[in-house]
Amino acid sequence: MSFISMFDVLGPNMVGPSSSHTAGACSIALIARKMLGEPVRQVAFTLYGSFAKTYRGHGTDRALLGGIMGFATDDERIPSAYALAEEQGIAYDFSYNHTETEIHPNTVDIQLTGIHGHAFSLRGESVGGGKIRISRINGIAVDFSGDYNTLIVVHKDRIGMAAHITKCLSEGMVNIAFMRLFREAKGDAAYSIVEFDGTLSKDVQQKIKEKKDVDQVMVIRIQEGQ
């Protein structure tokens, strides 16, 4: 069983009205923004299930837009997210999928393009009480919670990759909470996702990146801004 903190009980600090439909939506989009690593130029959201049905009354759309601008769940700018996005020149689009039912009821797909042209897509699920789960990156099924600082390594599916990553982490004195490998097919693009305690230095990131067949290294700091 994962640890339940007193701040999971008295928290999250959030802009209302719903921990799942507002705070959870914001957290998913904030993770997308952190993974992108640069300000967003263009974003397309597709909402499913209950998100698609009740987004307006719960401010789900504004929370998503706030998240991709880097707002945390308790940022009081969330209600004005539309105006702020327009001010920043962000092109946004919302669509609503009411037909797909084989999916978690509070699911959103986010397609992002940054100001420097970096682009990717992500699927997030808001699983209750503000807790979330990222279930796809660029169409590949993954699974991480966003509860911990998270390292995402995009690489080719090659022998020794997990050993390389864990070696770099142990040399950098980083304690692994969870680690999982996801891939589409043998030899194709793969994602190693490591949820860890504490911090991870730029040096360690660089070391991981130096190996052949590593395409990209992303670090999502969950704790910052609290």
Add this chain to the structure above:
Amino acid sequence: MDFKNAAELLILCEKENCPISEIMKRRECDLAETTNEELSKRMHKALTIMKKASTEPLTNPRRSMGGLLGGEARLVNLHRQEGKSICGNILSQAIAYAMGVLEVNSSMGRIVAAPTAGSSGVVPGVFLALQKEYDISDEKLLTALYNSSAVGYLAMRNATVAGAVGGCQAEVGVASAMAASGAVELMGGKPAQCLDAASTALMNLLGLVCDPVGGLVEYPCQYRNAIGVANALTAAELALSGVKQLIPFDEMLAAMYHVGRRLAPELKETAMGGCAATPAGCAACVGCE
């Protein structure tokens, strides 16, 4: 240091000779590898948000997004200020605070989920009304928050706090149990009395359904937060008077969870039963989606 249920919590309190709030702080420091200073800083921040959300709507009413709420907290507060309250200062004040928090929540203002957004008025409502009446310092009020978080943690761990899983008894019911327990410690009660109060508070809301009109966190949620504070103060009054509770908190929590799972799906946040399915409820949410 950790505890899995209320029985273990009580043993720890006795062994360490300290209140529930202190055990909860030690647990957090141990398991989250943090310090008392850091906890205090974060809890102060939560308290600041709670205070603002409780008081602002008393003078500055806000319309909710779904249009079902706005101005209720101000009315209750005015009624009390005119000396007309029939339930006395503390309860009337607590109701106004609790309803204010829900008004802020439903208009996209900032709140602290306690344990959920839909039940976020109960804990601040009770504690801030007590603070005002008895001139309690913020520092001391934090002990009530730590205490209440222990009760909420047990509910999250051993039952549920999701309306979709257990109905409103799991949200406002648990919030009320948290507030009752914290209030007892704040007013000088022993750990066993705190958990008796929590058990009573949960017992008196057993079976409460989650039936939001239009599927929105507005109505009846706000009114349910008002009954949550009244119930918490009543339960705390019983425990502090020395009235015993027959059923221990662990067993009451299990009963709540059992009842919650037996509730029909239309009574668990789906907006298909209870208040949501009444003609007036349906008529009110023409503008909702």
